[in-house]
Ligand code: ATP
């Protein structure tokens with residue numbers, strides 16, 4: 001069993017696979033999970049040691065850690081031993097630049113091998129890594145570099161010219177800009193990443209690392225407001241390891257592909273760290289989204305576990321609808337793929353049905369946040385999959401549902417909250433702090449951090465329903481919930497119902513003020529290719545909504561919009577739909593897809 005081969009001198013303490021949910025949950029402790037990781041020889045805990053060096057010193061040394069598919073489809077591999085040497089070089093580069101413990105290293109890169117070297121080399125040096133979306137415009141980049149106290153930035157010449165050069169003076173703390181690939185010589189104030197790497201030694205001893213040392217800084221997606229900088233520590237690797245075993249079922253022989261951009265937390269925790277800790281081969285796709293390309297990579301690379309997002313699945317659904325024809329997916333051999341996991345947004349039941357019918361595969365929803373640092377609630381193979389549900393809390397995760405106040409959020413009286421216990425309940429989702437990847441702060445915003453806790457719980461800001469059997473169902477973000485004629489309506493329910501109509505590709509629902517009801521539901525709908533937005537279709541969708549949802553919840557108004565505003569991580573930004581509708585200020589637009 002791989003647990004024994006990886007941890008040669010540590011007996012398997014945690015059951016490595018979740019086959020019996022109830023038993024595993026009742027027996028699980030985080031300290032046992034921690035003991036199952038190797039740890040540094042001197043007793044510390046460092047993410048990069050668990051992800052790379054440990055394997056480089058084992059039977060996995062010559063195995064492909066990364067398999068990179070370039071834009072032109074050429075494929076190259078990086079073994080665990082090579083990754084250990086490359087990351088040692090980068091740690092030495094940082095040391096030679098005087099960058100040390102706790103200093104912030106930012107990346108502004110697409111998916112490329114150098115990204116992995118930078119991330120893991122930074123962690124080896126006990127510096128802090130903060131990834132940025134390469135699609136961010138100049139202002140969001142400068143804003144985050146300043147807020148995150150950036151000392152080093154690793155990027156490319158093209159990205160530097162377009163997104164950093166002009167604003168560089170506004171980030172005085174940024175001492176070093178390292179340019180991957182050609183072009184550094186033409187850019188004053190930068191140095192060549194490649195030259196520094198080839199001059200650096202390829203061995204490095206990881207300095208003492210406390211599990212509480214800051215490792216990663218992640219900005220949230222900005223779906224509901226200005227992005228917050230969530231602080232994570234090295235101990236988080238314990239949670240990455242365990243949750244990737246339980247929710248993603250990773251084994252060393254897996255070929256694993258996570259499509260999340262490395263600029264957000266999924267791309268880091270489950271795109272880089274967790275899979276490498278499990279010793280799998282990670283697919284690194286340098287290309288852009290394209291249905292045919294994705295099916296081809298899944299087939300040709302024999303991907304076994306695929307972690308993606310509802311927005312990506314909806315794009316595949318548009319290209320290959322359930323009504324057929326199934327020629328595109330059938331022209332690739334997807335037989336190696338065991339299941340698809342999805343995160344980031346509610347997974348509409350229609351997507352689960354589509355996965356079953358078109359690909360013959362289960363689609364597992366996962367719920368978590370930048371703040372939680374790891375998957376918290378998931379559909380797992382060991383339990384019944386309920387389409388439209390997020391699943392059940394993983395072992396080690398204590399979740400509850402809190403009674404809501406008028407504003408939809410948990411009711412807090414004198415610092416106390418009330419858990420709702422009856423069999424089928426709705427309210428704000430809360431989590432008992434204490435899991436290893438729990439965020440340790442919002443950078444420079446203690447007040448906001450403190451406000452996220454009450455009565456011994458972390459309040460997630462998400463509203464859920466827990467059914468009588470303990471499955472959690474996403475209702476909406478507290479900020480997005482629509483209050484209409486005394487009901488709280490979750491936009492997800494409305495959007496999922498509309499998506500079952502064959503003409504609808506995607507939907508976003510908001511509340512529009514109404515003198516009688518307080519608010520009525522208005523839905524913005526994007527249509528499948530080839531479908532015309534006509535008044536007849538509008539009437540048909542209104543009637544369809546009423547039939548599915550009943551008159552109290554159904555949209556009163558439908559607007560066609562082929563470009564629903566989304567974050568770069570693919571989440572519908574209902575706050576922008578609302579702001580546009582009501583003529584309100586748009587607020588922070590830094591994570592809006594398509595913005596400069
Ligand atoms: P911000 O906090 O800046 O508004 P954000 O909440 O979108 O942005 P993330 O931390 O990237 O930033 O996303 C976490 C949120 O995404 C969750 O709180 C939840 O609202 C939503 N989410 C994630 N996974 C799921 C899921 N499986 N089902 C429903 N919603 C999900």
Ligand code: MG
Pocket residue numbers: 220369461
């Ligand atoms: Mg959030």
